[in-house]
Amino acid sequence: MMVSSSRKITSILGSELDKLVTLPLILRTLMATFIVNVVLTAAFTSANLQGTTGAQSILDTGLASMGYLQAGFIILGILATCSEYTGGQIRTTLIVIPWRGFQLSTKHLALAVITVPMAFIMAASGVLYAFIMMKDTAAGIETGTVIRTVIGATGYLTLTTLLSAAVGALFKRTTPALVVLLGYYFIVSPLMRNYLPRIKNYSPDTAGSYMYMPLSTDEINALTVMQGTGILLLWTLLFITVAIILYRRRDA
Amino acid sequence: MLPYNESHNRKGVLWLLTINNLVKQRGNHEILSGISFKARPGRVTGFLGPNGAGKSSTLRILLGLDRATSGSALIDGKPFAELQNPLSTVGAALDGFGAHRMRTGRAHLRWIARAAGLPRSRVEEVLEIVGLTDAAGKRVGTYSLGMGRRLGMAAALLGDPEILILDEPVNGLDPEGIRWIRTFLRERAASGKTVLLSSHLMGELAETVDDVVIINRGKVVANGTLEEVIGSHSTLEEAFFALTTEHAGAVV
Amino acid sequence: MRAFNAELSKLFSLPGIWLAFLIGACAPAIIAALDSMAEKDDILAGVSTRLSEVGLIGLGAGVQGIIILGVLAVSSEYLTESSESGGGNQITTSLTAVSSRLQFLLAKAGAVAVISILLFVVAIVTTMSATKLILGEYAPVFEASKLVGVGCYWTFTALLAFGMTVLTKNGIIPLAVLIINSSVVTISYLLTKVTKLAFYLPDRAGMDMFMSDGYHTPITGGFIMFAWVTVLFIVAAIVFHRRDVAS
Numbered sequence: 001m002m003v004s005s006s007r008k009i010t011s012i013l014g015s016e017l018d019k020l021v022t023l024p025l026i027l028r029t030l031m032a033t034f035i036v037n038v039v040l041t042a043a044f045t046s047a048n049l050q051g052t053t054g055a056q057s058i059l060d061t062g063l064a065s066m067g068y069l070q071a072g073f074i075i076l077g078i079l080a081t082c083s084e085y086t087g088g089q090i091r092t093t094l095i096v097i098p099w100r101g102f103q104l105s106t107k108h109l110a111l112a113v114i115t116v117p118m119a120f121i122m123a124a125s126g127v128l129y130a131f132i133m134m135k136d137t138a139a140g141i142e143t144g145t146v147i148r149t150v151i152g153a154t155g156y157l158t159l160t161t162l163l164s165a166a167v168g169a170l171f172k173r174t175t176p177a178l179v180v181l182l183g184y185y186f187i188v189s190p191l192m193r194n195y196l197p198r199i200k201n202y203s204p205d206t207a208g209s210y211m212y213m214p215l216s217t218d219e220i221n222a223l224t225v226m227q228g229t230g231i232l233l234l235w236t237l238l239f240i241t242v243a244i245i246l247y248r249r250r251d252a
Numbered sequence: 253m254l255p256y257n258e259s260h261n262r263k264g265v266l267w268l269l270t271i272n273n274l275v276k277q278r279g280n281h282e283i284l285s286g287i288s289f290k291a292r293p294g295r296v297t298g299f300l301g302p303n304g305a306g307k308s309s310t311l312r313i314l315l316g317l318d319r320a321t322s323g324s325a326l327i328d329g330k331p332f333a334e335l336q337n338p339l340s341t342v343g344a345a346l347d348g349f350g351a352h353r354m355r356t357g358r359a360h361l362r363w364i365a366r367a368a369g370l371p372r373s374r375v376e377e378v379l380e381i382v383g384l385t386d387a388a389g390k391r392v393g394t395y396s397l398g399m400g401r402r403l404g405m406a407a408a409l410l411g412d413p414e415i416l417i418l419d420e421p422v423n424g425l426d427p428e429g430i431r432w433i434r435t436f437l438r439e440r441a442a443s444g445k446t447v448l449l450s451s452h453l454m455g456e457l458a459e460t461v462d463d464v465v466i467i468n469r470g471k472v473v474a475n476g477t478l479e480e481v482i483g484s485h486s487t488l489e490e491a492f493f494a495l496t497t498e499h500a501g502a503v504v
Numbered sequence: 505m506r507a508f509n510a511e512l513s514k515l516f517s518l519p520g521i522w523l524a525f526l527i528g529a530c531a532p533a534i535i536a537a538l539d540s541m542a543e544k545d546d547i548l549a550g551v552s553t554r555l556s557e558v559g560l561i562g563l564g565a566g567v568q569g570i571i572i573l574g575v576l577a578v579s580s581e582y583l584t585e586s587s588e589s590g591g592g593n594q595i596t597t598s599l600t601a602v603s604s605r606l607q608f609l610l611a612k613a614g615a616v617a618v619i620s621i622l623l624f625v626v627a628i629v630t631t632m633s634a635t636k637l638i639l640g641e642y643a644p645v646f647e648a649s650k651l652v653g654v655g656c657y658w659t660f661t662a663l664l665a666f667g668m669t670v671l672t673k674n675g676i677i678p679l680a681v682l683i684i685n686s687s688v689v690t691i692s693y694l695l696t697k698v699t700k701l702a703f704y705l706p707d708r709a710g711m712d713m714f715m716s717d718g719y720h721t722p723i724t725g726g727f728i729m730f731a732w733v734t735v736l737f738i739v740a741a742i743v744f745h746r747r748d749v750a751s
Contacts (some may be wrong), residue, residue, distance in 0.1 A: 044694070047694070047697040075680060102700070179683070182679065182684060184685035186684050187683070190687060195541075195542055
């Protein structure tokens with residue numbers, strides 16, 4: 001059934017990468033996300049310089065736009081899987097690669113290959129911008145902490161992208177996937193944090209946010225970086241598994 | 253005519269398509285109720301029936317896109333998903349473009365070639381064969397119906413397969429294209445390959461096919477060589493209407 | 505009028521529209537219910553300062569459904585993702601059926617506006633029942649002027665989504681921008697920290713129609729948002745009139 005010679009894996013991974021790279025929407029999403037992120041970071045930085053918001057450190061400011069930045073990566077994930085269903089491309093895909101579970105896993109892998117460097121660049125550019133603008137005002141900053149935080153942010157964005165891709169594969173259509181994911185991340189989740197504080201730490205976004213949030217000890221039920229990563233990772237794997245099971249069962 | 257013949261030909265294998273008592277239910281509706289037929293190597297098999305008779309559903313099950321409720325559709329005795337090299341065994345062009353609208357025709361063929369481990373030069377070869385070289389750099393969304401069909405053919409031919417499965421191949425083609433496809437399919441069959449094509453256009457087919465399977469409302473109503481199926485009728489078209497129209501007697 | 509009826513029937517036959525209805529009609533009630541439960545103790549003790557806002561916040565969130573409505577009304581004309589053959593360009597058919605493009609656009613915008621008002625009425629009923637159920641006699645009584653404000657906000661937002669989608673021809677951007685921007689901490693709110701000009705953004709100004717302690721008076725806020733809608737609609741109409749259908 002599954003032919004797992006390494007040559008086959010490489011060629012299918014290459015093919016999935018080709019698909020992502022040659023899709024203009026993916027490139028445009030990444031570019032738009034980058035630009036918007038820089039603009040928002042600039043806005044946050046300027047607001048912070050005026051002293052109107054509470055956050056002080058360069059890291060806080062540089063990553064303040066994470067909440068919005070993740071939207072770009074959610075869209076990226078959805079596009080990666082939902083684009084298969086445009087113009088009946090899914091039939092071509094399944095005729096060329098009939099091993100469905102293998103194909104969808106490889107797609108997630110290809111997506112991760114693209115997302116990791118992109119997420120790193122965006123997270124780092126935000127912090128860098130904030131550093132350049134605020135270096136006179138802010139207190140001394142440790143390089144180790146910066147690197148750890150940026151890597152955490154990269155991991156968070158990558159896992160969120162993969163989770164979104166799995167949700168996209170479940171829905172097969174861009175619009176409902178977009179409405180559900182953005183609706184959850186931007187409407188339901190913030191409300192949940194207010195009304196249901198007990199379970200918020202188990203949600204993918206709040207738990208995941210501990211991956212890059214500076215360890216503040218004033219919150220009682222804060223998670224450690226590892227706990228946060230674990231919970232988000234579990235959510236992502238859960239969604240990918242469900243997506244694969246459904247993908248294998250249903251008619252294309 | 254194609255340089256790939258030797259490398260992929262496995263001697264002593266009969267590239268037979270066997271459809272055996274295929275049943276497909278969608279909801280309460282039975283789309284296919286016990287379809288059985290064979291498509292043999294060295295012959296062009298025409299799979300005929302009115303719109304909605306179940307032609308596409310049969311082909312989709314044969315290609316592993318949809319699941320059969322019961323019965324089997326085998327390629328050389330195996331389900332499609334168990335083929336070692338699907339692309340060089342079966343080339344298929346189903347209805348529609350089978351490609352994402354935002355990608356260029358060339359990029360579309362390239363990811364397919366990459367997945368099957370074929371060199372990029374093969375993409376240029378098939379573009380040349382179907383006469384799409386000039387339009388290869390354009391987005392698929394700008395293609396006409398005929399160009400879309402040619403792109404589908406190009407994808408089907410990439411692996412120089414032993415078996416060709418084409419859904420309504422002449423749909424949307426101009427007279428020149430129709431003539432080209434006829435000659436092309438005859439040549440494929442003459443070189444010992446298996447060709448299965450579905451159509452609702454009788455006139456176009458009579459000159460191309462060797463064997464004919466006619467289905468109506470999910471059941472096979474005629475199956476045999478072209479001569480056998482025409483029988484006492486004057487043309488294939490007459491035979492088709494006699495077999496598929498309920499009030500055939502009243503008309504004649 | 506015939507074009508308007510045609511647009512209504514097109515909208516009602518879209519599968520995605522039911523999602524819009526569901527969100528528009530239920531989300532306000534659910535949020536109002538949650539909010540009421542959270543505030544219940546304070547309200548019963550008579551110390552709540554937010555009593556008048558309990559239902560309004562929910563109604564503000566219901567605008568999600570309206571955003572989907574406005575976006576889908578246009579994006580469905582351009583591309584339907586379907587596993588079967590090619591993306592359907594329904595727009596070609598539509599423009600053959602209604603020859604004047606301006607008439608087509610007006611009929612569609614009219615249909616969107618009418619549905620959003622109807623949906624708003626449904627949302628008020630569900631929200632009031634939800635707050636009644638939880639707070640009983642303490643349930644807030646909505647001021648009519650504020651309700652009119654929220655209603656205008658819904659309709660204007662629907663038309664903004666509509667106009668944006670005409671320009672982009674694709675639902676992704678308007679959906680992303682509008683949903684993200686109706687989050688708890690909106691981008692426009694953030695921008696108000698940087699420049700006072702951000703108070704003139706459509707959603708900021710529009711919210712002043714029903715939120716207390718606004719930057720503008722309700723009337724001014726409404727006018728500013730309406731001006732945005734009008735300008736966007738004119739730009740959309742010009743672009744729509746000029747471009748080739750197939751492009």
